[in-house]
Amino acid sequence: MAFSSLLFLFGFLPAFFAVYYLTPRRLKNSVALVASCIFYSWGAANVFIILLVGLVVDYVLGNAIDRIEPTTARAVRLRKLLLGTSVALNVGALGYYKYSNFFIVQLNGLLRALHVRPLAWTAVVLPIGISFFTFHKISYVVDIYRKVSARADSFVTFALYVLFFPQLIAGPIIRYHDVAEQLVSRHHPPSELAYGAFRFCVGLAKKVLIANQLALTADLVFGHAPASLSVRHAWLGILCYTFQIYFDFSGYSDMALGLGHMLGIRFRENFDCPYRSESITEFWRRWHISLSTWMKEYLYVPLGGNRVSPARMYLNLWIVFLVSGLWHGANWTFLVWGAYHGTFLVLEKLFALRLAARLPRVLRVLVTFVIVAVGWVFFRAADLGYALRFLARLSGLSHFSPAADTPLTAELLTNRGCVALAVAVCVSFFSGSKLGETLSKRFETGPVGNWGRGLSYAGAVLCLLFSCASLANSSYNPFIYFRF
Numbered sequence: 001m002a003f004s005s006l007l008f009l010f011g012f013l014p015a016f017f018a019v020y021y022l023t024p025r026r027l028k029n030s031v032a033l034v035a036s037c038i039f040y041s042w043g044a045a046n047v048f049i050i051l052l053v054g055l056v057v058d059y060v061l062g063n064a065i066d067r068i069e070p071t072t073a074r075a076v077r078l079r080k081l082l083l084g085t086s087v088a089l090n091v092g093a094l095g096y097y098k099y100s101n102f103f104i105v106q107l108n109g110l111l112r113a114l115h116v117r118p119l120a121w122t123a124v125v126l127p128i129g130i131s132f133f134t135f136h137k138i139s140y141v142v143d144i145y146r147k148v149s150a151r152a153d154s155f156v157t158f159a160l161y162v163l164f165f166p167q168l169i170a171g172p173i174i175r176y177h178d179v180a181e182q183l184v185s186r187h188h189p190p191s192e193l194a195y196g197a198f199r200f201c202v203g204l205a206k207k208v209l210i211a212n213q214l215a216l217t218a219d220l221v222f223g224h225a226p227a228s229l230s231v232r233h234a235w236l237g238i239l240c241y242t243f244q245i246y247f248d249f250s251g252y253s254d255m256a257l258g259l260g261h262m263l264g265i266r267f268r269e270n271f272d273c274p275y276r277s278e279s280i281t282e283f284w285r286r287w288h289i290s291l292s293t294w295m296k297e298y299l300y301v302p303l304g305g306n307r308v309s310p311a312r313m314y315l316n317l318w319i320v321f322l323v324s325g326l327w328h329g330a331n332w333t334f335l336v337w338g339a340y341h342g343t344f345l346v347l348e349k350l351f352a353l354r355l356a357a358r359l360p361r362v363l364r365v366l367v368t369f370v371i372v373a374v375g376w377v378f379f380r381a382a383d384l385g386y387a388l389r390f391l392a393r394l395s396g397l398s399h400f401s402p403a404a405d406t407p408l409t410a411e412l413l414t415n416r417g418c419v420a421l422a423v424a425v426c427v428s429f430f431s432g433s434k435l436g437e438t439l440s441k442r443f444e445t446g447p448v449g450n451w452g453r454g455l456s457y458a459g460a461v462l463c464l465l466f467s468c469a470s471l472a473n474s475s476y477n478p479f480i481y482f483r484f
Contacts, residue, residue, distance in 0.1 A: 300320045
């Protein structure tokens with residue numbers, strides 16, 4: 001069940017809030033947990049029992065680790081064994097469900113090349129959101145092991161942390177110690193409810209009115225053979241996808257943060273105007289912040305981080321981004337995408353940042369944006385071969401031979417698409433800027449005072465109405481998180 005569906009907006013959400021706010025405080029977590037279970041099992045009932053079994057195992061292991069004080073060598077070894085068991089089970093389950101199909105396909109391809117009978121295999125169904133809830137469970141047990149946080153006071157609290165429906169299938173990735181206190185005791189002031197509703201409406205508009213419109217053009221372009229695309233069409237396609245993926249990801253994060261505020265739980269921001277970055281290093285401090293933070297704390301630091309030799313530090317960076325690429329999907333394209341970003345990060349640490357410092361800021365932002373956009377080709381392409389041919393078309397180096405039976409018409413970018421692209425450019429490059437912050441501050445607290453806030457909320461209502469109208473009039477509503 002996607003946030004941007006009429007079923008969620010007019011069925012699940014109103015029913016949930018009616019029950020939740022009428023429920024006594026001591027039972028609100030139970031209501032939220034039951035709702036989260038219904039939310040997830042609605043489209044994945046066949047794998048929900050597996051998720052529940054994993055929750056029980058991690059809860060028991062976390063409790064065991066918390067009870068053992070590392071005062072003796074035997075206790076230290078036992079805690080490490082329990083931690084290793086939890087991590088191995090979670091990574092093993094993630095590997096099986098997410099990568100076994102890919103591994104078997106590659107292995108069978110090799111066996112056929114060697115004229116050996118391929119393995120018989122029934123494709124494994126990927127549980128939606130498995131990457132998100134796996135990372136949540138790992139961070140919970142690791143935080144207990146590190147004594148960053150105590151264990152959950154009950155199974156309901158732990159299960160709610162993992163299954164909390166606002167962030168269950170599309171993130172952001174929440175570390176347990178960031179929300180532990182809020183899960184136990186939280187307040188629901190009207191101001192938080194109003195702000196949460198505002199944030200949800202804005203996120204919904206970003207997803208439905210901008211990302212979905214740009215997705216139409218991106219899908220049309222990437223649905224053609226690269227050789228049949230002109231350079232102009234190829235760049236338009238990747239430009240639309242570049243903004244589509246940002247407004248889709250950040251829109252879902254905004255909706256999750258909004259729902260969190262409405263339920264008395266504050267998540268950390270997940271995006272911070274990433275396309276205004278002046279380097280790839282800065283881009284990864286602004287893009288999918290929760291994933292970058294998780295990778296840093298639970299992978300980069302354990303590998304040695306930057307406390308090792310420069311050569312090992314560069315290798316650690318590269319490993320982290322290879323893993324980040326694989327986390328996004330079981331395809332060579334994601335692995336190459338991770339290596340692509342890892343390589344630029346290493347180059348920046350070696351010399352590129354010093355060279356870029358000599359360029360004007362506008363040029364640094366433009367170069368970074370182009371590097372990121374080119375990288376998205378690997379993210380969007382169905383396979384590595386297509387990605388390489390598409391890159392050749394972007395550069396104009398490959399032969400152009402438009403297919404007579406699949407011409408690209410003048411309707412490649414509709415009027416709505418043009419408006420969506422223009423809004424996307426303005427929001428991406430000017431929101432969060434000093435000018436944008438100044439205008440926003442004056443609008444909210446300046447002479448217009450409450451009028452400014454009132455207009456903001458009125459705008460959010462219009463966003464909700466237009467989004468719902470768009471959803472009602474179109475069946476096109478892509479959900480790009482199924483691979484994650």
